[in-house]
Amino acid sequence: MGHPNVGKSVFFNRLTGAKVFESNYPGTTVDFMKGWMRLGGEDVELIDVPGTFSLEPKDKAEEVAVKMLTENKDSVVVCVLDASKVERGLYLALEIIERGYPVVVALNMWDVAEDKNIRIDVEKLERILGVPVVPTTAISGEGFKELVSKLKEARPAKIEEIIERAGAGKEGGGESAAVSG
């Protein structure tokens, strides 16, 4: 899952060897597509869905995405974020985490973020969110090995704990004591 034009279809094609259309404009994918990938010796089904800004669909393509999510209650969700627009992507990721899905976050377009001089503390983000976070550049394939290996570590996270951790690290120990109290 992810916003339009963050590269979900590129992920899908790379992981499954399928041939879904990839383009550089939002709304390339308007329907879902299923494919298979090998993961640790077993075949795993992967679903490519249209981009959506949130879980409250605004158009038919987004409806398809949200429907696929709700229909596949026990799936692992790869949240693809545009690393140069983390805030927006996190909104959708948090929504999905709140619904209790095990999540892996991919910070895609890492190269674009680097070009724009945006630095992201991946480890800290991982610690706060409590789910694996992997920087990727889907077009060139960077970060994919790590992403695939982290799929097994995908886990649901408690939003209360995320809030706590986000608050705790904010401005040193004093604040954190106040927050947890």
Added chain:
Amino acid sequence: MQVKKGVVKVPLSVDERWDLIEKITKQTVEFGAYKHTLKDAIAELTVKPLTGIPVAIAVLYGFWSFFCDFAGTLFTDGFMVKIFDEHWLPWLQSVFPGGLGDPLYALMVDAGHLENGVLVPSDNCFEAFGVLTSGLFVPFGVVLWAVLAFYLVFAFLEDIGYLPRLAVLVDTVLHKIGLHGYAIVPTFLSLGCNVPGVMATRVLETRKQRFLMITLLGIFIPCGAQIGIMQDLVPELMGWIFLTLAIGYLGFGYILNKIVPGESPEIIMDVPPYRMPALRNIARKLWIRTSRFLLVAVPFVLLGCLIVGLMYLTGAMDWLASVLGPLLMVWFGVPKEAVAPLIAGFLRKDLAVGVLGGLMERGVMTHFQVFTSVVLLSIYFPCLATFALMLKEENWKEFLGSLASLVVVVFVYGGLIHLVGLMLGVA
């Protein structure tokens, strides 16, 4: 935000979520000084109207020139017409059993045509209209190259990221017809094939927008296969044909927008950065789209050839022509023979233009009648594949609405074109 353990309500409210995101990103994301690069400068130039419009015109003109030169001049005229008309057709005419006048020969190779009461053989693959002649010439001699050329350039525009910029540029104009600039994406896709064009309307927000878009696409946007063969047949008329279709698209869009209830809200669209297209991806898309064309279109063209041939042989075509002739002649100003391409158009538009080409080669139609027929072919009925998809994507009410709009547009616009022709003295 005051956070107390145990009082967090899931799901969070929108504001709570944004608060949390701010907290998270404050600690993890650092925005360095941003340098304005050459890429940004180009990106801006292609979006600002003053520079963007000339760029858009240049891009579209380049697209069109490539399309004509590569598909039309180089492949079709340079190789395919020679192969089909000078070798394939004469060879088949000499070896296929039966000969002129035989029904199977007429269906498969050449129906021939009457000249001063004598049945004479055809000398090109537009006229012959057999399954093995026109049926193969249309898809492999003409349309394949058009499809290839179109999708090659289109894939580049897609992958570079130009389409959203074009969308920003045409936003103001398209708002007048109740659509958003993003509608340029389905429209452009439809110029390749209406089927993915109609699919792409799924990103439009309201039912009204989708209805308007699907209806306008189905009526006014000719597909790449059709454009390819039109360009081969009547290159000198292409400007007028596109102008007529564009006026219709905008004009009827404006009227439909006024009478269809519902909203056309703003869509906030992301304009992605320009990217270097990956050749691998372009090659893959080109391959998928071309093979899809071959798989879907070729059987339909062959089948259509067979049906049209059978209708001629059995006299059904003549009967239809005499029944519909008066309407066609009086209202649209085209001869009764035009009924044949209109029938073929139900199956495939490229085939229909091919049938028309045969009539034109035989001198049955005047230039203006060819023009009118080509426009009528574009607007009167989407091909079977598009029709089926419209049924799937629209609800019954919308589907009937699209059909009703189609009938009205064909009669009003078709009649209007005839009227203008009469007034200008060319009809």
